[in-house]
Amino acid sequence: MTSKNEILERKDIPKEKKWDIESMFADFSEWEKSYNNAKEMAKNFESYKEKVVSSSENLYNVLNDMGDLYRITEHLYSYAHMKLDEDTREGNSQALSDKGLGLYVEVGEKTSYVVPEILTLDLATLEKYYEEKPELKLYKKHIDDIMRQKEHVLSAREESILAQMGEVANSPQKIFSMLNNADIKFPTIKDEEGKDVEVTHGNFIPLMESKDRDVRKRAFEALYTTYKGFKNTFAASLNGDLKKNIFNATVRNYKSSREASLDQNNVSLSVYDNLIKSIHNNLDSMYKYMTIRKRALGVEELHMYDLYTPIVKDVDLKIPYEEGVELVKKALVPLGGEYMEAVEEGFSSRWIDVYENRGKRSGAYSGGSYDSKPFILLNYHDTLDNVFTVAHELGHSIHSYFTRKTQPYIYGDYSIFVAEVASTANEALLMDYMLKNVKDKNEKLYLLNHYLESFRTTVFRQTMFAEFEKTINEYLEDGGALTADYLCETYKKINELYYGPDVVVDDEIAMEWARIPHFYYNYYVFQYATGYSAAVALSEKILEEGKPAVDRYINFLKSGSSDYPLNVLKAAGVDMTTEEPVNNAMKLFSKLVDEMDKLI
Template sequence: MSTVPKREEVAKEFQWELEHIFESEKAWDQEYDQVKALIPQLAAFQGKLSSAAEVNKCFELEDTLSISLERLYVYANMRLHQNMANTKYQALSEKARKINVSASEALSFITPEILALTNDELDALINNEQLKKYRHSLEEMKRSKAHILTQAEEALMAQVSNISSSPNNIFSMLNNADMKFPKVKNEKGVEVELTHGTYIQFLESKNREVRQEAFKAVYATYGSLKNTLGATFSANVNKNLFYAKARKYDSVLDMYLYGDNVPTSVYTNLIDTIHENLPLMYRYMELRKKLLGVDELHMYDLFAPLVDEFDMNITYDQAKSIVEESLQPLGEQYLSVLKEGLNSGWIDVYENEGKRSGAYSWGAYGTHPYVLLNHNDNLNSMFTLTHEMGHALHSYHSDEAQNYRDAQYPIFLAEVASTLNEALLMDYLLKKSTDPKEKLYLLTYYADQFRTTVFRQTMFAEFEKIVHERTEQGESLTPEDLSSIYYDLNVLYYGKGVKVDEDIAMEWARIPHFYTSFYVYKYATGFSAATSFSKQILDEGEPAVERYLGFLKSGGSDYPIEILKRAGVDMSSPEPIQQAMSVFEDLISQMEELVK
């Protein structure tokens, strides 16, 4: 019999209150009908978007529609996430999806029509006082104009988009559906099937032979398909090259950073600064070797637990209390909203039958954000709570301070507030801890976040950069070339203290993020920015808190680099990454002290 409760068996105090969006499903239906009636009104603006008055009225109607569509979609899907098997909410979710598609089609003329204006006409709209609240939107449209093609060329590009998704689709099918790994022995010596899901569990095994066998089995499997995987990977790189040339970008890297208006120097600066700090990674690897008690540290040892699992039983109420306490440095203004969120129906706490797995923060403009959890009474769940509340309070402050269009912050900024909360929680726990075993457990937990989120993601980012640059220079890349580049990067990043096994050369073939090109660097920059913020807040107090609250309230009202810069984190300079590295160095020093 399942121990997971049914939805109706979960106490109301642990369920979110979606009535804050719509008080009833009747109210949802009424808003749906209003939206359906509004969509046809958009057609009246077609061919008229050259005057400020018409653009203003059109944008106002678009905003009204978009806000309602968001509310409809979010409510329907959050109801569905309570129990994915609920057919009533499956239908409601599909209804919301379809009306969003209809609205997108009806809105599709707006951007091309405005972009058909001359630069002088666009400037006149941008500087028109009547369109003041739409200035950033219009500036963004103008900025993209240089890379918009003729109508006939755009039609052709739209047809090509069906083909351009093929490398990702082929990789996904091969990786998730067709690839079969051999059976390996678990810690009890029983042969069990190796899967993507169980691989990390094997790497976290205390038994070194189990780790090694799983590691070798995974990369032997990828190696047996290296030609197909190499051709798929190269097809994705060549697709990127085609789009960059067709849309007149200087490089593929320039194209992928253009959306966030991030200079390529931010990307190269990240790599250069991490290179300067690789001796810290080498120190951490020596420490890992010492803690594991091995003569040689192999690649399959990098996820092995360094200390025995420290059992931290933390109830949900305790987690809430500790999170509140740990975020005291952010001041009363932040804490009052946090307390409201923790105690006023924002959070769906526990797992129930059919509930969506994982955790997220989501919501609709005009209502407070919500958080979905599947809480367990442990350390990980407490970190998940503070992480998701970081997202929620970022959205709350952005929505409160900005109009609809400027409230949505870009992905480049999305993980900063959540990771900052985690950094403050970790700082609080380390300062409170008196048990050396507990302290070492926390330090290794945090140090591994630096290793995987900053160093490893930067290594991925450097691999993407090298591969695309070589292709742009006319070089062809065989699977052997890709493996050679990847292996050399591992040697560089992990240093002489690690025996870099030949098998790792095939790891490039199993990273799905490489098919969402030049994305992974955002994990490293986001983590660095958050660590920099936390260091400033803990060192400076109120002035840094004020700057940080200004960041939260900025939403997407400016370009991400500018928003961060105003708040005291200049990602175009090495400083935030250096500040993060100084925190990492402090962790290593504390660990070295504990294991003398």
């Protein structure tokens, strides 16, 4: 659409390549009217205080009205942040986003008494309420989930104190963010053309992908040497954040912060442990991939700064958006008629904001609310990666589309544990289609390299992160001191284990823990690896079994949070409580490694 260096203003992007945000609110004044209505609803909600469980009628009305309040708040905030993402320079949109976020906080405060009051109910009274008010059964799973965690919920007074401490408790994460994003500055190095370029968070990976090994080495050393200068501050902020999680787990009667985190989705510790065990049992495939990379790059020693540069040279795939769309459509045909109808609707009904414009938020995401289209933000630039991004975000959006069409609002979303499954399954189907149809040997190698890197960064690397997170938390919980030296030593050892004998694990990589924001997310990263493994398993079943697997998969997409994530996945054909899904994903990885070995 545009030349490589030309970035248009928002107004110059064709309407059909912009999302249909007007279908949410025609203008700001309509948003304001809905916002004022939500404020009034939040104020009126206080009338239920100390009466939530006084009768079956009251309990039903409280849950209904709370759902309505959150539903309108979600719609308002979704519009506000999407409007800001269109052009982050726009002052009115900034104000709208701030108001939307403020409303969320206010609604949370106004409804905070509901769960503690529900927890005062005994099971006999609850059963009586279901008989008296059959409509209340809609909320049974929701109430069961609240009651399931009863022993971990404190008194109303104690919960209030913990809530008030929220801002203070988030200080370590804020300190990390400010140091990492605002204060830390990296040196200037020479690029491929001998020009000065300052290393930044944004250009570090492109520099690591450089064909010039000296550039890669200079960027690698510049980044991690700088982090080393702040190692004690980074260690102190991470230590503070982990101690906060341990404190919260302890006061809520959990045995560990890991148990507390996983319990939110009713996921057992064995799922986490099985992931690490399965990856350990399949590290030989990773070692072989590193051997191939070393051979392909023609280096005597393979260093950590050699891991991101493409193995296959001189393949420059340019895929315009319309061409990328057709590729994605062809690849997703195995998902059947109902799925493809949703795909066609997505591309024809302006779900997607396609191109970059000045001021637009970077990256890509799937968004929207329960009452809107499942919108997609892209910044499309004619690359293979961008085609996979289209498939990925479309997977998220169609998951949301089916969930919202099928489930009532209370179950109209899905848990983080399954969030990456539908998106990654689409990527797997796209890769399968492209590998089956590619003719050129170099292009096939390029695709294999892309797929193997996806495995390396999403399954192996995220599992490595998960193991590091588990190790340092357990060390802290056992009374250990989380010093910078301990963190560096532990992180370097785990890299040596995961990358194997053919990789020189440079001393600088010992500081990588300091730049990973996910270590402040309290046992989040393992879900990337489990989600990817589940997606690979489901996509293989779809290709092998056809309609029975497709039917199960569509039901999975429609389930939302009507059941726990492990149960929803099991019904789709993947049991994440066993090692089988990860082991099967590893079999595919091993097969792809062998294929690349023959071609190089």
